[in-house]
Amino acid sequence: xxxxxxxxxxxxxxxxxxxxxxxxxxxxxxxxxxxxxxxxxxxxxxxxxxxxxxxxxxxxxxxxxxxxxxxxxxxxxxxxxxxxxxxxxxxxxxxxxxxxxxxxxxxxxxxxxxxxxxxxxxxxxxxxxxxxxxxxxxxxxxxxxxxxxxxxxxxxxxxxxxxxxxxxxxxxxxxxxxxxxxxxxxxxxxxxxxxxxxxxxxxxxxxxxxxxxxxxxxxxxxxxxxxxxxxxxxxxxxxxxxxxxxxxxxxxxxxxxxxxxxxxxxxxxxxxxxxxxxxxxxxxxxxxxxxxxxxxxxxxxxxxxxxxxxxxxxxxxxxxxxxxxxxxxxxxxxxxxxxxxxxxxxxxxxxxxxxxxxxxxxxxxxxxxxxxxxxxxxxxxxxxxxxxxxxxxxxxxxxx
Amino acid sequence: xxxxxxxxxxxxxxxxxxxxxxxxxxxxxxxxxxxxxxxxxxxxxxxxxxxxxxxxxxxxxxxxxxxxxxxxxxxxxxxxxxxxxxxxxxxxxxxxxxxxxxxxxxxxxxxxxxxxxxxxxxxxxxxxxxxxxxxxxxxxxxxxxxxxxxxxxxxxxxxxxxxxxxxxxxxxxxxxxxxxxxxxxxxxxxxxxxxxxxxxxxxxxxxxxxxxxxxxxxxxxxxxxxxxxxxxxxxxxxxxxxxxxxxxxxxxxxxxxxxxxxxxxxxxxxxxxxxxxxxxxxxxxxxxxxxxxxxxxxxxxxxxxxxxxxxxxxxxxxxxxxxx
Numbered sequence: 060x061x062x063x064x065x066x067x068x069x070x071x072x073x074x075x076x077x078x079x080x081x082x083x084x085x086x087x088x089x090x091x092x093x094x095x096x097x098x099x100x101x102x103x104x105x106x107x108x109x110x111x112x113x114x115x116x117x118x119x120x121x122x123x124x125x126x127x128x129x130x131x132x133x134x135x136x137x138x139x140x141x142x143x144x145x146x147x148x149x150x151x152x153x154x155x156x157x158x159x160x161x162x163x164x165x166x167x168x169x170x171x172x173x174x175x176x177x178x179x180x181x182x183x184x185x186x187x188x189x190x191x192x193x194x195x196x197x198x199x200x201x202x203x204x205x206x207x208x209x210x211x212x213x214x215x216x217x218x219x220x221x222x223x224x225x226x227x228x229x230x231x232x233x234x235x236x237x238x239x240x241x242x243x244x245x246x247x248x249x250x251x252x253x254x255x256x257x258x259x260x261x262x263x264x265x266x267x268x269x270x271x272x273x274x275x276x277x278x279x280x281x282x283x284x285x286x287x288x289x290x291x292x293x294x295x296x297x298x299x300x301x302x303x304x305x306x307x308x309x310x311x312x313x314x315x316x317x318x319x320x321x322x323x324x325x326x327x328x329x330x331x332x333x334x335x336x337x338x339x340x341x342x343x344x345x346x347x348x349x350x351x352x353x354x355x356x357x358x359x360x361x362x363x364x365x366x367x368x369x370x371x372x373x374x375x376x377x378x379x380x381x382x383x384x385x386x387x388x389x390x391x392x393x394x395x396x397x398x399x400x401x402x403x404x405x406x407x408x409x410x411x412x413x414x415x416x417x418x419x420x421x422x423x424x425x426x427x428x429x430x431x432x433x434x435x436x437x438x439x440x441x442x443x444x445x446x447x448x449x450x451x452x453x454x455x456x457x458x459x
Numbered sequence: 460x461x462x463x464x465x466x467x468x469x470x471x472x473x474x475x476x477x478x479x480x481x482x483x484x485x486x487x488x489x490x491x492x493x494x495x496x497x498x499x500x501x502x503x504x505x506x507x508x509x510x511x512x513x514x515x516x517x518x519x520x521x522x523x524x525x526x527x528x529x530x531x532x533x534x535x536x537x538x539x540x541x542x543x544x545x546x547x548x549x550x551x552x553x554x555x556x557x558x559x560x561x562x563x564x565x566x567x568x569x570x571x572x573x574x575x576x577x578x579x580x581x582x583x584x585x586x587x588x589x590x591x592x593x594x595x596x597x598x599x600x601x602x603x604x605x606x607x608x609x610x611x612x613x614x615x616x617x618x619x620x621x622x623x624x625x626x627x628x629x630x631x632x633x634x635x636x637x638x639x640x641x642x643x644x645x646x647x648x649x650x651x652x653x654x655x656x657x658x659x660x661x662x663x664x665x666x667x668x669x670x671x672x673x674x675x676x677x678x679x680x681x682x683x684x685x686x687x688x689x690x691x692x693x694x695x696x697x698x699x700x701x702x703x704x705x706x707x708x709x710x711x712x713x714x715x716x717x718x719x720x721x722x723x724x725x726x727x728x729x730x731x732x733x734x735x736x737x738x739x740x741x742x743x744x745x746x747x748x749x750x751x752x753x754x755x756x757x758x759x760x761x762x763x764x765x766x767x768x769x770x771x772x773x774x775x776x777x778x779x780x781x782x783x
Contacts, residue, residue, distance in 0.1 A: 228524025
């Protein structure tokens with residue numbers, strides 16, 4: 060181990076660094092984009108890199124298909140005015156399921172806000188997720204968060220906030236706590252490439268690397284932070300190379316390749332659990348759709364940029380692999396797609412059957428362990444105002 | 460009973476709680492071997508090891524962000540922010556994460572931690588070693604805010620804060636860190652959060668202060684007595700939750716009130732206290748409620764004694780309020 064301010068090998072050059080070291084493309088070579096599957100579902104890498112047996116892969120394929128159908132259905136629902144907002148992961152499913160499925164059951168997940176698939180994988184019922192979108196009486200968050208800010212404690216899936224990168228140090232703290240308690244737990248945390256500009260990314264990675272905290276940092280680099288493209292976010296050639304500065308490992312994988320993502324996460328998790336410290340895994344993918352239902356990318360992004368990525372569809376790739384392996388055929392795939400559509404429809408009907416709002420008393424709950432006196436007084440005031448004039452609870456008080 | 464200063468009392472509380480509960484950990488800048496720049500964590504690493512008394516990298520946002528993760532996982536983290544003036548890089552973590560975690564998860568998660576930080580001026584620290592930012596945090600629902608003025612309360616309140624299920628901001632009055640000495644019982648005891656203390660009974664005017672300014676208020680009340688002004692002095696101790704009953708009962712008795720704090724006046728906690736008292740004591744008031752506070756400026760270096768609401772300025776306000 061290097062000691063403080065130890066003088067290492069000394070360079071006699073007048074200016075540090077050489078032309079070769081700053082050669083453009085250096086880090087693209089140092090962090091090559093790792094792939095296991097080609098676009099047609101053929102295996103590029105060694106068979107030992109196929110880290111998922113057929114049955115497990117088929118299950119993940121089903122999850123990805125469900126997640127895609129869910130995202131499409133929920134966007135429609137938002138357009139119909141039945142939910143207020145939605146943020147999906149169309150085209151990025153492999154980055155979510157490949158990573159989450161590579162973790163152990165006791166591991167915690169600290170999501171950004173595009174990884175609801177991981178919550179579902181961890182057992183959050185679809186109907187509960189939809190109640191969150193509706194913010195209704197069945198919502199586990201009691202109608203307090205806008206859609207797609209779910210939390211699921213039974214699945215060790217943490218709570219989501221909208222500010223960027225804040226979950227990264229939380230993942231570090233939880234894994235640190237587990238180590239202090241002598242429990243094997245590796246944190247998985249997600250963020251986009253935009254988050255790598257934020258201070259919590261820096262502090263989180265730095266704290267974890269200094270203390271070798273068992274964390275897998277997954278950057279889902281989808282190329283866009285709302286309207287700002289990746290090249291305006293960082294001058295680094297890759298996100299993965301940022302690991303070097305923190306003294307941790309970095310890996311760069313094809314984020315549309317479920318097996319590449321899964322393998323990289325498994326390797327990172329194994330190193331973390333073995334005390335070898337954290338890893339930054341960059342999953343290179345693309346945000347096919349807008350940032351959210353509140354966004355229209357036509358205002359800032361030419362359509363031709365998106366077209367090539369549609370051909371790299373992560374679901375299509377897994378399907379082709381499964382068909383090649385004769386684990387799946389056309390009729391079975393059609394049945395599977397019908398099933399997930401029905402599952403979503405059933406869950407939606409069950410979610411919409413809940414009363415549209417949680418009881419008014421919940422408005423002061425969970426802020427403190429016990430409501431404060433002034434909160435109880437404020438609730439009393441509010442309830443009497445509602446009783447005096449029902450328009451208090453109506454968004455447009457002029458036409459109650 | 461041993462006599463301690465506030466630093467020793469804080470240290471004693473941390474030591475007892477770390478002995479009682481293996482889940483209590485301390486983290487921050489220089490808190491380990493060095494024992495903190497004010498020595499509040501002195502000797503803790505020696506007794507509890509470097510795993511539980513953690514020297515962190517220099518990043519307040521990272522200290523609090525990491526403590527959040529520890530709290531979610533079931534530890535009781537007691538992070539130290541070296542000076543309250545440096546808390547702002549962690550402001551987002553405190554306001555958006557710590558304060559809202561239970562609420563936003565529908566009660567699925569809890570995030571109990573105690574953020575200790577020395578605050579306040581009068582130590583020749585200029586505006587980056589003198590601030591009193593308590594109002595920001597009182598304004599944020601989900602946080603509790605505690606400010607002891609003496610060693611007895613410092614120990615008892617810190618023990619209560621560590622055992623509380625809610626996140627607590629624990630502001631330590633560094634101007635009187637060593638100057639305020641007093642008897643402190645050995646062993647565990649708690650001073651409940653949300654209970655003010657009447658430190659001097661009187662009938663003519665209620666004087667409200669906390670932390671380092673309680674000492675100035677107490678001095679002013681003594682000088683006022685010599686002039687025939689009969690002051691009741693309240694040390695709030697806990698600003699959120701607030702002991703409104705004690706405050707209101709006192710003002711109903713005296714009919715007059717003076718609020719004292721170091722922080723800038725506009726939107727300072729004194730403004731909230733004035734509003735609360737007038738809502739409940741309107742027909743009892745004999746004079747406008749006065750505020751003696753810092754100015755609406757950054758905290759000055761050379762003119763700090765003029766800036767601080769010390770006893771002579773408080774005395775002037777007491778005279779004017781009584782004579783109204």
